[in-house]
Amino acid sequence: MYPIKEVEALNDEVTRMVIEAPAIAKKIKPGQFIMLRIDESGERIPLTMNDCDPQAGTVTIIFQAVGATTGKLATLKAGEALLDFAGPLGNPTELEGAKRACVIGGGLGTAIAFPQAKWLHEHGVEVDVITGFRNKDLILLEKEIDENSTRQIIMTDDGSNGNKGLVTQALQQRIDEGADYDLVLAVGPVIMMKFVAATTKPYGIKTLVSMNPLMIDGTGMCGGCRVKVGDEYLHACVDGPDFDGHLVDFDDAMRRGVMYRSFEGAAREAHEGRDCMNGKGE
Structure with missing residues (x-):
């Protein structure tokens, strides 16, 4: 069992x-993920590490309650425990050698991009962090990013934070201003990563994108996370989750990303139905 501390x-x-x-906590690195299971009747789901503390022996995850399992996970409290918490899985993000980087997070992807920004900042790299959210109420980790970056730019779709626009617009502006990036890392919706890669490609900037949104079982067995990179199909969970953004077939990835929505919807409805039967639906 793995105790929930906070x-x-x-x-x-x-x-x-x-x-x-x-x-x-002693081994996990930025970009890697874990597989968790709440109890014996639960499914195994992958979640990417947000932070870790080797001395305290803790790993931090950040998640959105969108499915049956994450919905149940969100109801747990400190003092309870998870049955399984396995990792680290996947390959660490290749951050060595960067001198001036831009880390881009879209929505919940900000939580996954944070450890990369933190590592770069701690290793003396000049790092800009650009994040995007629907509105100001959904902004994540503003304080933490401010402490672990050279510059933080937050964009919102509705401009409610006073900075309306897309992360790609902010990225293009920084490039136009002379930000000589040798690495851009993007984590977030596939469509966002597609346009980040399109923005950097004319400049030949090394661009890594995290294909973790496609993962299902996290071991390469299900094949659900296959992603076309150049002329071959790779598995996001065992070959990635980070890939060269200029080689990823994002359109293929987006088609694959909607394949399991009906199954997840059915699982969520079944979970909500059980809660109602157990008197938890109020």
Whole structure:
């Protein structure tokens, strides 16, 4: 069992959870993920590490309650425990050698991009962090990013934070201003990553994109996370999750990303139905 040490609602949709997992905390690196299972009747789901504390022996995850399992996970409290918490899985993000980087997070992807920004900042890299959200109430990790970056730019779709626009617009502006990036890392919706890669390609800037949104079982067995990179299909969970953004077939990835929506919807409805039967639906 893996004790839950802290639970914090970051907004109405997103939860931060700190898990006691000493062996994983000593090894996990930015970009890697874990597989968790709440109980014996639960499914295994992958979640990318948001932070870790090797000395305290904890790993932090941030998730949005959008499916049956994440919905149930969001109801757990400090003092309870998870049955399984396995990792680290996947390959760490290739950050060595960067001198001036831009880390881009879209929505919940900001939580996954944070450890890369933190690592770069701690290793003396000049790092800009550009994040995008629907509105100001959904902004994540503003304080933490401010402490672990050279510059932070937050964009909102509706301009409610006073900065309306897309992350790609902010990226293009920084490039036009002379930001000589040698690495751009994007984590977020596939469509966002597609246009980030399109923005950097004319300049030949090394661009990594995290294809973690496609993962299902996290072991390469299900094939659900196959992503076309150049002329071959790779598995996001075992070959990635980071890939060269200029080689990823994003259109193929978006088609694959909607394949399981009906199954997830059915699972969520079944979970909500059980809650109602158990008197938890009020």
